[in-house]
Amino acid sequence: MKLPQFPAEFKFSLNNKVATITLNRPEKLNTMTPDMGKALLELVPYINGNDDIRVVILTGSGSKAFSAGSDVKVLDQYGSNWQLRNRVDYARGIWAIRKPVIAKIRGYCIGGGLEMALMGDIRYAADNAQFGAGEIKLGWHGGAGNTQLLPRVLSTGKALEMLLTGDLISAQKAEQYGLVDQLLTDAELDAAVENLAARIADNAPIAAELAKHLVRVSQSTAIDIGLQYENDTFAYCFTTEDSNEGRQAFVEKRKPSFKGK
Amino acid sequence: MTQLSGSVDLEIHGNTAHLILNRPEKLNAMTVKMDEEINSYIYEINNNLEIRSVVLYGKGEKGFCAGSDLTDLGDYGTNWEYRNRFDRNLDYARAIWLIKKPVVAAVHGWVVGGGLEMTCASDIRIGTPDSKFLAGEIRWGWHGGSGQTQLLTHTVGPGNANLFLLHGEKVEADAALRMGLIQEIVPREDVLKRAIEIAESIAEKAPIAAQMTKHMVRMAQSIPLEVGLLYENDSFSYCMTTEDAAEGQRAFAEKRKPQFKGR
Numbered sequence: 334m335k336l337p338q339f340p341a342e343f344k345f346s347l348n349n350k351v352a353t354i355t356l357n358r359p360e361k362l363n364t365m366t367p368d369m370g371k372a373l374l375e376l377v378p379y380i381n382g383n384d385d386i387r388v389v390i391l392t393g394s395g396s397k398a399f400s401a402g403s404d405v406k407v408l409d410q411y412g413s414n415w416q417l418r419n420r421v422d423y424a425r426g427i428w429a430i431r432k433p434v435i436a437k438i439r440g441y442c443i444g445g446g447l448e449m450a451l452m453g454d455i456r457y458a459a460d461n462a463q464f465g466a467g468e469i470k471l472g473w474h475g476g477a478g479n480t481q482l483l484p485r486v487l488s489t490g491k492a493l494e495m496l497l498t499g500d501l502i503s504a505q506k507a508e509q510y511g512l513v514d515q516l517l518t519d520a521e522l523d524a525a526v527e528n529l530a531a532r533i534a535d536n537a538p539i540a541a542e543l544a545k546h547l548v549r550v551s552q553s554t555a556i557d558i559g560l561q562y563e564n565d566t567f568a569y570c571f572t573t574e575d576s577n578e579g580r581q582a583f584v585e586k587r588k589p590s591f592k593g594k
Numbered sequence: 595m596t597q598l599s600g601s602v603d604l605e606i607h608g609n610t611a612h613l614i615l616n617r618p619e620k621l622n623a624m625t626v627k628m629d630e631e632i633n634s635y636i637y638e639i640n641n642n643l644e645i646r647s648v649v650l651y652g653k654g655e656k657g658f659c660a661g662s663d664l665t666d667l668g669d670y671g672t673n674w675e676y677r678n679r680f681d682r683n684l685d686y687a688r689a690i691w692l693i694k695k696p697v698v699a700a701v702h703g704w705v706v707g708g709g710l711e712m713t714c715a716s717d718i719r720i721g722t723p724d725s726k727f728l729a730g731e732i733r734w735g736w737h738g739g740s741g742q743t744q745l746l747t748h749t750v751g752p753g754n755a756n757l758f759l760l761h762g763e764k765v766e767a768d769a770a771l772r773m774g775l776i777q778e779i780v781p782r783e784d785v786l787k788r789a790i791e792i793a794e795s796i797a798e799k800a801p802i803a804a805q806m807t808k809h810m811v812r813m814a815q816s817i818p819l820e821v822g823l824l825y826e827n828d829s830f831s832y833c834m835t836t837e838d839a840a841e842g843q844r845a846f847a848e849k850r851k852p853q854f855k856g857r
Contacts (some may be wrong), residue, residue: 413857476724
C-alpha cells in the first residue's frame, strides 16, 4: 500500500518500526481542519497494513499544544448539520489504528485533541500540558468520544467535572486522575516516549496488537465473554512463529527476535 | 496478484446506487480485486447526498454469489494479515455492513458463504423460488469470519443459524422465507425489479429519517432495550428539528406528497 499524500499541516515519519504522526499547525494550536482529518483517516489503513510499523506516536508540533481540537472557525466546511453528524471523524481515525498508540502531549490538549489522546492507548505528558473538554462552553458536548472515553479512563465524577465545567486541568491533576500515565519535564518527554515505543516495538507484534484489542474488549463486553475471548486469542498466539521464538529464547537465555508471524 | 476475471460495479440510477457482482462465469465468487473494488465505493455511497438507497445483486443465471474465491485466498496475505483485513478496508461483507444508507439485496440461485454474509449485512432481502442458501464453510474446516455466526444468528435466530452453520447443507427459498432470512419470494425475472421498487420507495422518504431508522434498527440488535428506547427518542427529536420533518407536517396538512431534501 502506498503512503497517501498529506497537506503540510500533517507530518508522518517512520523510524525503527515506530511511526510518528505530528499535527503540524502550531500557529493555530494544532487545531484540526476537515482536510487534516481526511489525511489522518487515509493514513490509518496504511498504518494498519504496513508490517514495518509496530507502534505509533501521536503528537503536536511545538510546545504550546498537542491539539486544541477542531478549528471552530472552519466547522462550516463539514457542510450541513447532517453532514457534520456523518463526518469521518479524526478521533475515530486514532481509534481505528490496530497497533499501540502513544500520545505525546505538550501544552493544550482540548476538545477533539483530548478525544484523540483518549483514543490513544498510553498518554505521556510534559508538565506544561493542560487538558479540557471545553465544548460545553460553546454550547455542545464532544462528539467523538469525550463523554464515552473520559468516564472509562477517569472516574465518572471527575469525567463529569471536566465535561460540565469545560475548565482546564493541569498536567499534575491529570496524572492524579489517571488521564496522564506518566508526567515528565519537557526535557525528559521525548526520550521517555521513544524509550516506551522501542520497548513495545521489541515485543511480538501479534501478541501486542491482540493485548490492545482485548483491553478494548474488556471495556465493552461482559467479563465472562471477555475471559473466554481472551483464552481464544491466547491459544491463537501459541500458533504463531513468534511464540515458538519466545519459548526458545527463554530456554536459551537470550533476547527473542520477533517477526510478527 | 493473481490475474482473475470479474469485477464489482457501481451504477447510480437517480437516487439509488446499484452494487453489482459481475463475475457470472464463476458464480460471482469474490476475488481480492473485487473485494477492493466494493470497498472503494463505500465512501462515495455514504457521502454522496444524491444516493439515498442501495440495491445489491449478482449477475448471471446460476446465483447471487458463491462467496470468496477459495483459489484467491492467498492474495489476502499471511494468516495474521487475512485476520486484519477489516483494518485495511478489505472485507466485502463488512463493506456492505458499513453502508449507512438502506441496502436492499436481490438474491437468486446460490447464496453461499460470503454471499450469505453480504445478504445478512443488507437490510431487506428479496429472493426467488430457486434461491438456495448455504453457509458451507464448516465443510472445509472453518466457520465464516465476516458475520456468518453473528449476523445470521441475529437474522434467523440461534436454532436456525446452527442448522446452517453446523449442518452446512443448503436451505431452500421457502424455508429461508419462514426463517426471515428473505422477506419475499418473487419470480426470477422480477426479483431485481422488486428490489429496485423497494429501494426507490425508500429513496423517496426523508433521507435523514430513513438513515436514522436503519441505524436504530441496528442499535436494537446490539444494545440494552432501555438504552435503545432512550436513544430512539433522542434521534426522533433530532428528526423533528430537520427541514424535512417540517415539510412532512406541511404536506400532511395540505394533503399533498412531501418533497424531501435531506436537510
